[in-house]
Amino acid sequence: MNIHEYQAKELFRQYGIPVPDGLTAATPEEAESAALRLGGPLVVKAQVQAGGRGQAGGVKLVRTPPEAGNAAAALLGRVLRTRQTGAAGKPVHQVLLEKALDISHEYYLSLSIDSAAEQVALVASGEGGMDIEEVAAGRPERICRVNIDPFIGLRAYQLLELAGAIGIPPSLKRQFTSIGLALYRLFTEKDCAMLEINPLALVENGEGKPALVALDAKAGFDAGALFRQPDIAALRDRAQEPPLEARAFDAGLNYVSLKGNIGCLVIGAGLAMATMDAIKLFGGEPGNFLDCGSNSKTEDSREAFEIILAEPGIEGILVNVFGGITQTDLVAAGVIEALRRHREQLPVVVRLEGTGSAEANRLLLDSGLNVQLAGSLTEGAEMIMKLVASQKGRKSRPGAML
Template sequence: GLVLDRGRERIVVVAHPHGGMEIEEIAQREPEAILREVVEPAVGMQAFQARELAFGLGLAPAQVNQTVAVILGAYRAFRELDATMVEINPLVVTADAQVLALDVKMSFDDNAMFRRPNVAELRDHAQEDPREAEAAQHGLNYVALDGDIGCIINGAGLAMATMDMIKHAGGAPADFLDIGGGASPDRVAAAFRLVLSDRKVRAILVNVFAGINRCDWVAQGVVQAVREVRVSVPLVVRLAGTNVAQGRRILQDSGLPIIPADTLAEAAEKVVAARIHTAQPV
């Protein structure tokens, strides 16, 4: 299989003689048996690297050339289709000494699908979490988790830090939801609907750092969204950045039961406390 090694910033080809097994399982039991070839981006996958993998798999000389063609073809597909993974499992030798890929799985870079319409049209939303599919339609990054505290954050890094602080305060996040830089009222409302579609959610934390945006715009969006969506669980909002004083005033003057917080640690503690006093959903 071919994977993107983000640490090395290289494509890495990994192989093992035993097909039909998960590579993670093999890595734990016999890591020394895994074959690896690192592809230099300046020159791409070379035929000699594919041959080394083929010989390492214990194939007969007559089958090496076929295997080289398969590996190089998989590499071209990886590069030309903006893939993040190409997995051939199993690769078999038939009774008449032919090399065949019986099953292939591919993952693609979502950010590159705008230039790969032939790949994008194959997307099967029935195989995805319907909430994640809906999030994509609104330009949101949403991943469902196992906790009961809904998170609405702008920026992936801030979202990760927020989830860490929730765990540190004794809670568990119900989702990773990044609303991005343009926190418009419509996008914020869509985010609230997504979070509340999870029946496990017992409290929501909104944590927004306004850089490109302004806190007063974000606060207006939150107030409008809360009124439209009718949030029925405790809501903690922490704002920071441009026009933060105006944003906090808008939340205070809204008359809505919004719990304000000045710092991330305070926000995490308040949302965990609010969730403890919320009835467990049936």
């Protein structure tokens, strides 16, 4: 689960990690009065959960409160499309106003899970302010990495070594160390999956002395740990998630919206991916990933099927369930309910095998619905593509029907 920059910065403040003075606003009027309180030149930053906001026009530099109001008016309510959001973009419901700072250098600092090493990894670079993957690809020697022993934790000397390696000025090494330690404490105490400061900027503080400050903040959390992080779970902004993914999440389904024309309802993540791949092999494009979970009952399958039906661009649906623990007859009943409720004419191919499949197939055959049964995934993928093609043929040649 991801949160907004302003929320991450609030956590940073709680942990003593320096961030610029800032205020959020949800209306142009709020932005103007926030600008009045902050004073001086400001940046107005659209709050969307995606990188690449700067290039997408989501960050504006303003000098006066009326300018801040105008910038907020231009951003709020808009859908921002960045290189990370995809074509759908993400809605801007808040802006963050911060004092504009004079930056003399940009560093990079992050914590994430290194699953190969089975440790938390601290990554730092003297080249901040750009995509770290670009740095990693072009100048890997500019990236420093420390894996952290989960029992010992991150130690000050490791951060001092890193500070030297990435070129932190000697007078700021202590501050860098305390930022690193605080970041690690936040990471472990809040069950983070990822924390990123990019850039960690070298600026002048109020007294004209050099200081480090987290200009941007990104935080992601381990979904499996949210049960013990209620304050973090409460930060979820449903509006930032693709609507059908949010609906599926609330229904306890593992769901990813994709752009293709063939929906698929599957139980089991591995089989779900295999089903998508088979659709592609037979010339279709998967419209979604869906793993219903092995304890799926009729209402779960119905909700899942309805979510797929709501996916734009879907021309046919392939259901593929191997019933081990799952009762496939309950899945079939859910599919039938959804089709009846929506009077859906979309081609549907169902492949059910294992527990309850004889009953399931009988239910489908007796339903009177236009559902085709397939004996295998390959057969199912082939069938759905043929049905979709013939349906299209009919639609594009209405005269031929008369």
